[in-house]
Amino acid sequence: MIQQTIADGLVSSATYLLVALGFALVYSTGRFFNFAHGILFVLAPYVMLGILHALEVPLCVAAIAGIAASLAAGCLFDLGAYRLLRRRGASSLVMLLASLGIYVLVQNLVSMTCGDSTKVVLAGAADVGQPVIGVYLTLTRCATVAAALISATALWATLKWTRWGRTFRAVASDPELANASGINSDKAIIWSIAVGSALAGSAGVLVALDVGMTPDMGLLPLMMAVVVMIVGGSRSVLGLTLAAIFIGVSQHLAVLLMPAQWKDCIAFLLLLFFLLFRPQGVLAKKTRAAAV
Amino acid sequence: MSDTVLNVNNLSKSFDGIRALADFSCELRQGEVLGLIGPNGAGKTTLFNVVTGFIAPDEGGKVLIEGSDVTGLASYKLANRGIARTFQDLRLIRQLSVLDNVLLSFRDQPGERLWNAFFQWRKTRQREAANRREATRLLEEAGLAEKANDPAENLSYGQQKLLSLVCCLAAKAEVLLLDEPVAGIAPEMREKILAIIRDLPAQGKSVILIEHDLDAVMQTCDRVVFMDAGAKISEGTPEEVRSDPKVIEAYID
Amino acid sequence: MEYLLHILILIGIYVILSVSINLIVGYTGLLSIAHAAFYGVGAYVAALMALSLHSPFLVNTACAVVLSGVLGALVGIPSLRIRDDYFVIATFAFQIITFSVLNNWVSLTGGPMGLPGIPQPTIFGLQVSSHVGFLLLVGVFCALTLWVTHRIVRSPFGRVLKAIREDEVFAQAAGKNVAAYKVLVFVIGAGVAAVAGVMYAYYISFIDPTSFTVMESIFIISIVIIGGAGSLWGPVVGAVVLVVLPELLRFIGLPNAVAANLRQMIYGGLLVAFMMWRPRGFLGEYAFQGKEARG
Numbered sequence: 142m143i144q145q146t147i148a149d150g151l152v153s154s155a156t157y158l159l160v161a162l163g164f165a166l167v168y169s170t171g172r173f174f175n176f177a178h179g180i181l182f183v184l185a186p187y188v189m190l191g192i193l194h195a196l197e198v199p200l201c202v203a204a205i206a207g208i209a210a211s212l213a214a215g216c217l218f219d220l221g222a223y224r225l226l227r228r229r230g231a232s233s234l235v236m237l238l239a240s241l242g243i244y245v246l247v248q249n250l251v252s253m254t255c256g257d258s259t260k261v262v263l264a265g266a267a268d269v270g271q272p273v274i275g276v277y278l279t280l281t282r283c284a285t286v287a288a289a290l291i292s293a294t295a296l297w298a299t300l301k302w303t304r305w306g307r308t309f310r311a312v313a314s315d316p317e318l319a320n321a322s323g324i325n326s327d328k329a330i331i332w333s334i335a336v337g338s339a340l341a342g343s344a345g346v347l348v349a350l351d352v353g354m355t356p357d358m359g360l361l362p363l364m365m366a367v368v369v370m371i372v373g374g375s376r377s378v379l380g381l382t383l384a385a386i387f388i389g390v391s392q393h394l395a396v397l398l399m400p401a402q403w404k405d406c407i408a409f410l411l412l413l414f415f416l417l418f419r420p421q422g423v424l425a426k427k428t429r430a431a432a433v
Numbered sequence: 434m435s436d437t438v439l440n441v442n443n444l445s446k447s448f449d450g451i452r453a454l455a456d457f458s459c460e461l462r463q464g465e466v467l468g469l470i471g472p473n474g475a476g477k478t479t480l481f482n483v484v485t486g487f488i489a490p491d492e493g494g495k496v497l498i499e500g501s502d503v504t505g506l507a508s509y510k511l512a513n514r515g516i517a518r519t520f521q522d523l524r525l526i527r528q529l530s531v532l533d534n535v536l537l538s539f540r541d542q543p544g545e546r547l548w549n550a551f552f553q554w555r556k557t558r559q560r561e562a563a564n565r566r567e568a569t570r571l572l573e574e575a576g577l578a579e580k581a582n583d584p585a586e587n588l589s590y591g592q593q594k595l596l597s598l599v600c601c602l603a604a605k606a607e608v609l610l611l612d613e614p615v616a617g618i619a620p621e622m623r624e625k626i627l628a629i630i631r632d633l634p635a636q637g638k639s640v641i642l643i644e645h646d647l648d649a650v651m652q653t654c655d656r657v658v659f660m661d662a663g664a665k666i667s668e669g670t671p672e673e674v675r676s677d678p679k680v681i682e683a684y685i686d
Numbered sequence: 687m688e689y690l691l692h693i694l695i696l697i698g699i700y701v702i703l704s705v706s707i708n709l710i711v712g713y714t715g716l717l718s719i720a721h722a723a724f725y726g727v728g729a730y731v732a733a734l735m736a737l738s739l740h741s742p743f744l745v746n747t748a749c750a751v752v753l754s755g756v757l758g759a760l761v762g763i764p765s766l767r768i769r770d771d772y773f774v775i776a777t778f779a780f781q782i783i784t785f786s787v788l789n790n791w792v793s794l795t796g797g798p799m800g801l802p803g804i805p806q807p808t809i810f811g812l813q814v815s816s817h818v819g820f821l822l823l824v825g826v827f828c829a830l831t832l833w834v835t836h837r838i839v840r841s842p843f844g845r846v847l848k849a850i851r852e853d854e855v856f857a858q859a860a861g862k863n864v865a866a867y868k869v870l871v872f873v874i875g876a877g878v879a880a881v882a883g884v885m886y887a888y889y890i891s892f893i894d895p896t897s898f899t900v901m902e903s904i905f906i907i908s909i910v911i912i913g914g915a916g917s918l919w920g921p922v923v924g925a926v927v928l929v930v931l932p933e934l935l936r937f938i939g940l941p942n943a944v945a946a947n948l949r950q951m952i953y954g955g956l957l958v959a960f961m962m963w964r965p966r967g968f969l970g971e972y973a974f975q976g977k978e979a980r981g
Contacts, residue, residue: 173771174774174775226962232975233771234717234771234974235965235975236961237774238911239958239961241904242956242959245951245957249947250951256943360900367778371772371775402786402789402790406783409782410779412776413776413780416768485859487858509857509861509864525856526853528851528852529845537845537856537862538860540861541861544841546843547838550842604861
């Protein structure tokens with residue numbers, strides 16, 4: 142029984158991690174909370190659904206097209222709005238509010254075109270559960286966990302060893318200095334958004350295949366990504382991974398002790414705790430007190 | 434024998450292993466203008482921040498105002514204890530008018546308590562009117578009266594520095610801590626501000642002045658303290674400190 | 687005619703909400719996405735008291751204001767430790783937690799089923815039952831809200847709020863207890879929002895958690911932003927525009943569900959547009975620059 146709960150928790154963790162990785166990438170370079178990230182989670186599955194209805198293509202192709210659509214949309218938001226705001230020296234609050242507006246706009250666009258009812262994609266064999274060591278697994282759920290682990294590892298390796306990784310880290314720690322050294326921070330940001338959007342889109346596709354999709358399904362993963370980032374720290378892939386595991390698993394374990402509907406509440410209380418006492422995250426060093 | 438209005442004893446402060454203040458002690462005597470000089474990063478602004486309550490000192494240090502221990506008090510409480518300060522990076526409320534900035538700087542305003550704003554209209558209005566008159570007078574003396582209703586951001590840099598000094602005067606503080614009051618401004622305004630500062634002791638006030646402009650320090654200060662790496666290196670009259678070999682050595686380094 | 691009165695009543699409720707959040711966001715510079723939580727708590731407290739205790743309207747309103755004020759303080763206190771964008775996230779968390787409580791504590795709040803059958807208010811022996819009656823009641827509360835806000839912002843207290851909005855350090859150095867102001871402004875904003883909640887509960891006579899979600903908070907913030915943060919009449923203009931504009935869609939004959947989406951798209955779109963080209967809204971003075979926290 143408990144293995145099932147933990148397994149379920151890990152699937153949730155995987156979802157949160159995929160969304161959080163992208164969210165943290167954008168926060169580190171763009172330096173603002175990009176709420177529109179949540180809608181990229183929703184776009185990919187709906188585009189996938191649309192393609193499946195319109196064309197005779199295998200599921201994989203439609204899924205990849207959906208993810209590509211999310212990637213494109215994310216970049217569009219940057220090129221169309223965020224970049225302009227950055228040029229104007231807009232504060233992070235203004236950008237947060239703009240991203241909120243984009244979120245509302247696009248969610249309602251989806252709702253208007255596709256309706257609010259839950260849409261399900263029949264994934265055939267991928268949905269058939271196999272009991273393994275007492276845990277009920279489906280291919281989709283395994284894929285989710287695998288995707289999260291692969292993405293996290295790939296991202297970690299990229300950041301540590303590649304040139305892109307170094308560029309990213311330079312922009313993340315000091316954008317002005319990076320710009321002065323000839324690094325184009327705009328490019329770093331759009332790459333971050335592209336990668337992040339693809340990750341969020343992938344998570345959306347996998348969740349949609351698992352349980353179906355609704356236009357408002359992006360809000361909760363978005364907020365969970367925020368919790369994961371605050372708890373894990375925006376600069377550490379390991380921190381994000383540990384935070385995601387902790388939050389996903391403890392949420393599901395908590396359901397054994399209390400009514401299920403409170404599990405989101407727990408995550409938000411955790412968020413408040415971290416915001417108040419350790420906003421830089423679990424693994425980061427305590428930052429220097431703000432001088433006057 | 435003049436009284437000491439401000440004492441700092443054995444102040445230390447470390448940030449992430451960097452010692453910003455290293456067992457620093459000094460005193461400010463009633464009616465004097467004390468200059469605080471030293472290279473960048475010497476800890477001068479940190480000292481101001483500790484004295485005005487924006488940073489708490491490490492264990493063991495003490496700040497005393499007229500003999501009372503005020504170490505670790507919140508900054509707003511210290512501001513109400515007769516201390517006023519300016520900031521190295523010039524803090525003003527740029528969106529509000531010049532007059533509003535001065536009005537904000539008055540202490541003990543009944544209208545700032547919400548209860549009074551609703552239930553003590555007369556007292557609030559009277560005090561506000563009196564403050565307005567006083568603020569206008571101060572601005573006239575400083576030569577900023579015609580800009581009184583302009584947003585503070587419309588002033589030139591030098592005028593803004595003058596405004597922040599006027600705000601300190603509005604506070605009716607006995608101790609003024611001025612952080613680079615004439616840095617980066619034109620000679621005419623510089624002279625004007627220095628003249629105001631020189632006149633402060635006659636009004637019963639005591640001043641600590643951080644400046645890099647050594648001429649200004651020589652002209653304006655009664656005593657000077659030289660700081661480096663968080664410690665007091667030298668202390669005395671401007672001439673004494675200027676010719677102190679330790680000071681010369683520190684500047685060459 | 688009834689329809690027109692209904693719109694005016696809605697405008698009135700949103701004026702109360704937007705003027706109250708303007709005090710927090712526009713005058714003190716504390717962006718908060720938790721206002722629907724205060725709105726909801728006000729509505730639920732009044733409704734629960736009316737339904738189970740049958741207490742008079744004014745008593746219910748007073749209790750709603752007080753309890754919402756307490757929640758306001760709880761939201762305001764973290765603003766002392768958490769800065770700008772992180773604080774917005776914290777308010778999100780409060781909003782979602784409050785919704786969670788309203789939605790899940792079924793024995794107290796009725797959960798997703800809500801609270802039906804809220805009786806009509808009786809004030810000094812007069813029962814308010816018609817649209818005109820409700821409009822008068824809402825109108826009185828609107829006027830009161832505007833008057834209170836006007837007195838606050840024109841007073842030295844209000845001047846300190848504007849100072850805090852731009853530079854808290856300056857305010858501290860000028861002897862202002864910034865923490866007290868921030869908490870107080872949240873208490874007031876929350877208390878006034880509760881009045882709007884009370885009005886809503888009595889007018890519609892049925893409430894459920896779906897009226898008090900994150901989306902509603904975002905809508906309220908949009909009103910202030912578009913109308914103009916930091917001005918007295920900005921929120922009023924915003925409320926009129928954002929309530930009336932989507933209603934005009936009904937006249938084009940769109941199906942209800944589509945109209946609902948379009949309504950949200952309008953304010954979402956306006957929010958983006960204003961942030962890009964006029965962050966201070968129609969009449970506002972504050973453009974969300976955030977506070978000075980330079981080292």
